Amino acid sequence: MSDESTTARNAHTADARTTRRPQVFRLDEExxxxxxxxxxxxxxxxxxxxxxxxxxxxWPWGSIFWSALGGVVSLAFYxxxxxLITDLFAQSEWLGYLGAGVALVLVLAALGLxxxxxxxxxxxxxxxxxxxxxISALAEDDRAKAEKVTREMLKLTAENPGLARxxxxxxxxxxxxxxxxxxxxxxxxxxxxxxDSRARQMVSDAAKNVSVVTAISPRALLDLAxxxxxxxxxxxxxxxxxxxRPGALGMLRLFRHVLGHLAITGGMAAGDTLVQQLxxxxxxxxxxxxxxxxxxxxxxxxxxxxxxxxVTRPLPFDALPAPRLxxxxxxxxxxxxxxxxxxxxxxxxx
Amino acid sequence: xxxxxxxxxxxxxALMSLADRTTGLANPTLRxxxxxxxxxxxxxxxxxxxxxxTQSARMPVFEAASSGRIAHARLEPxxxxxxxxxAYEAHMASLQQARAxxxxxxxxxxxxxxxxxxxxxxxxxxxxxxxxDYPGEWLLDLxxxxxxxxxxxxxxxxxxxxxxxxxxxxxxxxxxxxxxxxAPADESRAREVAGQFTAYLAACRSDTLAMSLLPPGxxxxxGELEGSPAxxxxxxxxxxxxxxxxxxxxxxxxxxxxxxxxxxxxxxFRNHFSRLDRQIVLVDILSALNAGPAALADLERALDGILAxxxxxxxxxxxxxxxxxxxxxxxxxxxADHLHRSSHDRLEAILAKxxxxxxxxxxxxxxxxxxxxxxxxxxxxxxxxxxxxxxLDAIVGTPxxxxxxxxxxxxxxxxxxxxxxxxxxxxxxxxxxxxxxxRGLAAENxxxxxxxxxxxxxxxxIGEGRAIPHIRLDRxxxxxxxxxxx
Numbered sequence: 001m002s003d004e005s006t007t008a009r010n011a012h013t014a015d016a017r018t019t020r021r022p023q024v025f026r027l028d029e030e031x032x033x034x035x036x037x038x039x040x041x042x043x044x045x046x047x048x049x050x051x052x053x054x055x056x057x058x059w060p061w062g063s064i065f066w067s068a069l070g071g072v073v074s075l076a077f078y079x080x081x082x083x084l085i086t087d088l089f090a091q092s093e094w095l096g097y098l099g100a101g102v103a104l105v106l107v108l109a110a111l112g113l114x115x116x117x118x119x120x121x122x123x124x125x126x127x128x129x130x131x132x133x134x135i136s137a138l139a140e141d142d143r144a145k146a147e148k149v150t151r152e153m154l155k156l157t158a159e160n161p162g163l164a165r166x167x168x169x170x171x172x173x174x175x176x177x178x179x180x181x182x183x184x185x186x187x188x189x190x191x192x193x194x195x196d197s198r199a200r201q202m203v204s205d206a207a208k209n210v211s212v213v214t215a216i217s218p219r220a221l222l223d224l225a226x227x228x229x230x231x232x233x234x235x236x237x238x239x240x241x242x243x244x245r246p247g248a249l250g251m252l253r254l255f256r257h258v259l260g261h262l263a264i265t266g267g268m269a270a271g272d273t274l275v276q277q278l279x280x281x282x283x284x285x286x287x288x289x290x291x292x293x294x295x296x297x298x299x300x301x302x303x304x305x306x307x308x309x310x311v312t313r314p315l316p317f318d319a320l321p322a323p324r325l326x327x328x329x330x331x332x333x334x335x336x337x338x339x340x341x342x343x344x345x346x347x348x349x350x
Numbered sequence: 351x352x353x354x355x356x357x358x359x360x361x362x363x364a365l366m367s368l369a370d371r372t373t374g375l376a377n378p379t380l381r382x383x384x385x386x387x388x389x390x391x392x393x394x395x396x397x398x399x400x401x402x403x404t405q406s407a408r409m410p411v412f413e414a415a416s417s418g419r420i421a422h423a424r425l426e427p428x429x430x431x432x433x434x435x436x437a438y439e440a441h442m443a444s445l446q447q448a449r450a451x452x453x454x455x456x457x458x459x460x461x462x463x464x465x466x467x468x469x470x471x472x473x474x475x476x477x478x479x480x481x482x483d484y485p486g487e488w489l490l491d492l493x494x495x496x497x498x499x500x501x502x503x504x505x506x507x508x509x510x511x512x513x514x515x516x517x518x519x520x521x522x523x524x525x526x527x528x529x530x531x532x533a534p535a536d537e538s539r540a541r542e543v544a545g546q547f548t549a550y551l552a553a554c555r556s557d558t559l560a561m562s563l564l565p566p567g568x569x570x571x572x573g574e575l576e577g578s579p580a581x582x583x584x585x586x587x588x589x590x591x592x593x594x595x596x597x598x599x600x601x602x603x604x605x606x607x608x609x610x611x612x613x614x615x616x617x618x619f620r621n622h623f624s625r626l627d628r629q630i631v632l633v634d635i636l637s638a639l640n641a642g643p644a645a646l647a648d649l650e651r652a653l654d655g656i657l658a659x660x661x662x663x664x665x666x667x668x669x670x671x672x673x674x675x676x677x678x679x680x681x682x683x684x685x686a687d688h689l690h691r692s693s694h695d696r697l698e699a700i701l702a703k704x705x706x707x708x709x710x711x712x713x714x715x716x717x718x719x720x721x722x723x724x725x726x727x728x729x730x731x732x733x734x735x736x737x738x739x740x741x742l743d744a745i746v747g748t749p750x751x752x753x754x755x756x757x758x759x760x761x762x763x764x765x766x767x768x769x770x771x772x773x774x775x776x777x778x779x780x781x782x783x784x785x786x787x788x789r790g791l792a793a794e795n796x797x798x799x800x801x802x803x804x805x806x807x808x809x810x811x812i813g814e815g816r817a818i819p820h821i822r823l824d825r826x827x828x829x830x831x832x833x834x835x836x
């Protein structure tokens with residue numbers, strides 16, 4: 001923020017040149033701060049959740065309905081609870097105290113849950129916010145924004161012990177003269193390669209698990225349940241990896257986000273063609289039906305995983321290559337091919 | 351005649367590039383040209399670049415170095431026996447021991463660095479980096495190839511008669527007047543006019559005028575050709591049809607002008623310039639700002655001349671073999687350390703404005719062109735000075751001995767904080783044709799100048815095992831050679 005105000009002031013005085021002539025100062029004069037003026041810690045306006053979601057037109061009937069319903073339900077709950085406690089007191093005094101205590105714990109726990117959920121939502125929104133900032137810093141080559149992004153990323157990765165050295169390096173570079181876009185790329189290159197490779201591994205493992213389970217499971221419904229379960233846990237772990245730690249509500253939001261991303265990209269990314277063609281040109285067809293289903297489900301999971309990476313990673317892929325379907329799904333195909341090669345031999349023996 | 355010479359040159363260039371590529375198959379080579387008008391900081395840039403690569407300096411933005419993929423970078427014997435070696439060690443010694451800037455580039459020189467690096471996938475590769483350092487003035491000679499002596503005379507004389515050059519061109523114009531082209535061909539007359547012409551060119555380059563467009567380039571940097579007939583000519587006041595009769599001074603000058611083209615300009619173009627793969631052009635905008643609007647306009651014209659010389663564009667398979675083009679050109683505004691970091695963007699904007707036309711042309715042909723504000727060796731620190739209720743972003747350094755500002759002459763030891771003036775937010779205001787854009791040292795009252803960029807001594811303590819401080823040298827390297835290290 002301080003940089004922007006400096007720029008504004010310079011712009012103002014550039015016209016009135018007489019006030020800012022070239023000048024030379026001896027170092028023993030007064031009011032000379034020798035240490036390079038590090039930009040002060042950027043201040044943030046607190047995140048406005050309403051501003052982040054797209055604005056809707058007209059009366060918010062939906063939210064009025066849900067708030068009213070919430071009010072009615074909590075009133076009913078309160079009445080029921082107070083009546084229960086009154087009844088308990090009527091029965092005997094100690095039972096009443098016990099009831100009141102338990103009710104208190106219940107309320108506290110509910111509060112705790114709410115706080116945690118809100119925290120999870122906030123962290124997810126924060127990841128989005130960092131990514132937006134990074135994208136605009138890259139586009140505008142804006143140093144002030146880039147510095148903000150880098151500081152945020154340093155905070156976000158502060159609990160990752162493997163990045164201690166990288167963080168120290170990056171903190172050292174913050175003071176030197178690097179352009180905005182370069183700084184964001186440097187941050188990405190310094191902090192994210194390890195996380196990226198772990199994320200890739202997670203997606204690839206999940207895809208393999210799904211394909212194996214689908215291939216051996218007896219019922220379609222079971223497959224579906226397993227795919228869903230794996231997808232959700234994959235998303236949660238990816239968000240955790242990149243610093244999101246979403247709660248239940250956060251997971252819902254994330255899920256929506258991921259599905260939205262899949263819809264936009266059509267589940268396709270550049271570089272998918274290889275796998276697509278392999279599948280299209282008969283690898284899947286050659287495999288037995290069950291195995292083919294496994295590959296398809298695995299691929300679905302892999303795609304979900306890639307979409308989840310795209311929406312949970314706090315920086316856009318710029319300096320590092322984005323993982324492609326081929327990177328996380330090649331294991332699947334190889335596995336399927338191996339299985340397929342094993343099969344004829346088995347068949348010949350029997 | 352010229353057409354035949356061009357065709358012959360093209361054939362030779364094709365042969366040479368074919369030979370280059372064949373040897374390049376076994377050992378990939380990248381030829382990086384470092385140029386710029388005099389005092390732009392070519393020698394310093396090359397020295398700092400070699401030091402940074404070989405000593406693995408701190409270069410966060412240069413990805414290959416910061417991620418540790420460069421196993422080593424070593425100086426190797428220079429391959430071309432006929433070209434002087436870039437005197438890296440001597441320049442380093444000058445920086446370290448005398449704490450003085452190295453001598454400037456007056457001729458073409460080369461240096462070879464062998465890089466061993468790992469690709470991101472892990473296999474080890476070699477890359478040979480040939481640095482070719484040559485004066486930018488020589489590039490201004492390239493347009494002469496398409497010019498006749500009559501054109502050259504007309505252009506040079508009209509420049510000499512116009513302000514601000516008219517302030518120093520008096521003796522030369524007098525010599526032109528007393529030596530008409532119809533005078534008999536006589537060596538002493540030729541020497542007189544050429545001597546005055548050279549003196550006039552040298553005067554144009556002084557600090558207060560800081561002119562840039564001064565062809566022919568070798569007149570100011572004659573090297574081993576000094577005194578030869580090819581350098582003893584000058585533009586004369588030719589009649590409008592541009593013809594000269596035989597055995598006159600005019601004919602003699604015309605012949606020498608042609609000799610200059612064939613003996614000096616063509617060989618340089620063929621042997622050095624046409625073989626470059628990447629090019630960095632260093633531009634000293636701050637000196638032009640120091641001197642005034644005329645110097646800036648002149649710099650713009652000179653840059654136009656330089657840009658016209660480049661063959662840019664992405665190489666196709668055929669062009670790689672026979673007529674390689676410069677694929678990437680980086681324009682660098684040097685001496686960015688003379689400004690506070692908050693002004694670097696504005697400096698870049700001014701440079702971008704200067705090379706706007708080149709950027710369009712390069713873009714059409716698929717070549718990459720970028721601009722950067724850099725300081726290969728950072729001689730200053732930053733500071734903030736509070737005066738009259740406002741904060742001034744100043745820089746702190748040791749001005750060279752004899753530099754003066756505000757009635758104070760520096761002794762070369764004292765460290766001072768300097769506020770050099772505000773660069774304008776909108777670069778267009780500097781290029782105001784009415785010459786009122788800003789005031790420089792060339793104006794009547796030098797003390798009222800809008801900008802004052804002092805010359806600083808190099809930082810103390812270079813070469814004591816510490817990296818040389820720099821500004822965006824890493825970004826320049828990443829742009830110029832980063833894509834060849836993957």
